[in-house]
Amino acid sequence: MHGKLPIVGFRVSQLAYLTDVKTVPSETREALTGLNTLVTSLLHQREHHSHMNEEESLAFANEIAANQTRFIHMSHKAGFHESVDARLPADQRLGYDGLVLKVN
Numbered sequence: 001m002h003g004k005l006p007i008v009g010f011r012v013s014q015l016a017y018l019t020d021v022k023t024v025p026s027e028t029r030e031a032l033t034g035l036n037t038l039v040t041s042l043l044h045q046r047e048h049h050s051h052m053n054e055e056e057s058l059a060f061a062n063e064i065a066a067n068q069t070r071f072i073h074m075s076h077k078a079g080f081h082e083s084v085d086a087r088l089p090a091d092q093r094l095g096y097d098g099l100v101l102k103v104n
Helices: 026-031 054-064 081-086
Strands: 010-012 015-018 037-041 068-072 092-094
Parallel strands (some): 037 068
16 A cells, blocks of 8 residues: 555566555565565655655565565655665665666
């Protein structure tokens, strides 16, 4: 859900793409097991009514436990890319313009 609005996420083989999201129902979470790559949002550090903040995004990524996670849909309030990326786990990184992901 994006606030009160339902959104659509995609899973194609070992890649899942969920952006503009605040909550993910349990049946969707179950469908995301065994991923190689998760792409999802991480708006910034503060609470937000319709987007996951950094803490929520990290908890979601840890629960899904994909081999790698790329966070997208960041706000300028998240901080400088280098600073935010440096504090993330090694398998969880911020996305960036021009990023190419190999999907098996």
